[in-house]
Amino acid sequence: MALYNRIDGRVLKEKMLATPEKRVTISFYKYHHLADPVAFRDQLYSDFEALGVFGRIYIASEGINAQVSIPAHQFEIFRDHLYAIDWMNGLRLNVAVEDNGKSFFKLKILVRKKIVADGLDDSTFDVTNTGTHVDAEAFHKLADDPNTIIIDMRNHYESEVGHFKGAILPNVDTFREELQVAEDLMRDQKDKNLLMYCTGGIRCEKASAWMKHIGFKNVFQLNGGIIKYAQEIKDKGIESKFIGKNFVFDERLGERITEDIIAVCHQCGKPCDDHTNCINDGCHLLFIQCNDCKKEFNNCCSPECKDIVALPEEVQKELRRGITKERQVFKKGRKKTV
Structure with missing residues (x-):
């Protein structure tokens, strides 16, 4: 059995666009030490392909970072399979806010050095000592505090179409640059509340741990990122402090959070x-x-x-x-x- 796709991507994309099949787009991540990332990748590909999963997944010795699309009728089976893996049991699954089922058209699972390219040497600090995770309501309370500085931990083309009101929006192309900008901006404000956010939470996991390591005292991160935030404010009827679109890295290229076009x-x-x-x-x-x-x-x-x-x-x-x-x-x- 081939553990990678052999069909022309253009053919698969046309097929995906034409099918009426209902699919659910989700994202998830987990930092966990993997002794054999290649073997884990191969088993995951075999299992996910059998379930009709599409998407992009990065595997590394430090864990997994995934954005996938699942046939709606297979969702519970997929979740049960994922939770059967002990270190992913109970893993938070961020469900897309605005989903037409056309987010991915093939399955790609790649083994990389890191699940997010951050340029950091993980051996020099405790990557598990992350910032305090806050939900939408706690995020709003912190955002209203004049002692809080909000930093968007995404790239410029993401924040250009949507961001939180009052956030600092670094003009950078990569997460590696983002970390340096955040560090430089906050160098003389280590007693401030540092409130960070990103798309689904994974970039803030590493960023918040790094900022604590270099001396920032009050570090907070939006739990589940913008995706989880959008679901929470919708469920609770809370007015959004995020304006515009949430950029996503799939065929949709964005989920609308508010009607603002910025x-x-x-x-x-x-x-x-x-x-x-x-x-x-x-x-x-x-x-x-x-x-x-x-x-x-x-x-x-x-x-x-x-x-x-x-x-x-x-x-x-x-x-x-x-x-x-x-x-x-x-x-x-x-x-x-x-």
């Missing part, structure tokens, strides 16, 4: 908070694009990319031959339009 189209400047990826396979820039510009530029980020996607596929392949790119994102604050 970003603009990167091409024309109109109010818009819909992220997309340039359809030029040699580009795939992540940027914000309104419907009018989507039509004008044929889902591309520029006239150059629009011209390229109009070429025969063979020519496009030749143009991008040998080109390897990391994730490309439109820089926050950039005003130039195409």
Whole structure:
């Protein structure tokens, strides 16, 4: 049995978009020492594929970080299977707020050095000594305290479309940069309440432990991140202090929390908070694009990319031959339009 997908992703994506099957999108993580991450990965792939699970999962010697989509009728079986693994028993599952069932179209489980790239040497501090976890109501109380500083522990393209009111929004591309910015900003304010948040909580687990290690006394983190927060305020009828969209790392690229649109189209400047990826396979820039510009530029980020996607596929392949790119994102604050 192949322990990885062998079918063209474009075929799988078209199949996923066409199916009426109801699916549930969830995310979860757990820091735990794994003696053999590769063996654990292979067993997990075999089990999850049999349940029809799609998604992206990172396995490392330090634990697991997962964003997955599960057939609705298999959800309880999936949860029971997960909880049967002793160190994941009772694990919090963050259920998507705005879910059309089209978040993932294949299963990918990768073994990495870390489940989140943070640039930290874990041997130098206690990664389990995390900040105090707070729910939505406690978060609001702290946020209203003038002695509190709120820091968004996500990248600029995430906070650009949605964030908590009054939060510091570092203009960075990676979590590694985020940690350094947070440390520098708070260097002379170690007696303040440091209130941190991220998408689902995992980045704050490591960030809060690091900030405590370097001397911050009152460190708090939003339990379950924005995803759990959105569910809590909905269930309790609490007014949201988060405005806009919560960026997510799957095909949806965002879950709407409030109707506020706080970003603009990167091409024309109109109010818009819909992220997309340039359809030029040699580009795939992540940027914000309104419907009018989507039509004008044929889902591309520029006239150059629009011209390229109009070429025969063979020519496009030749143009991008040998080109390897990391994730490309439109820089926050950039005003130039195409």
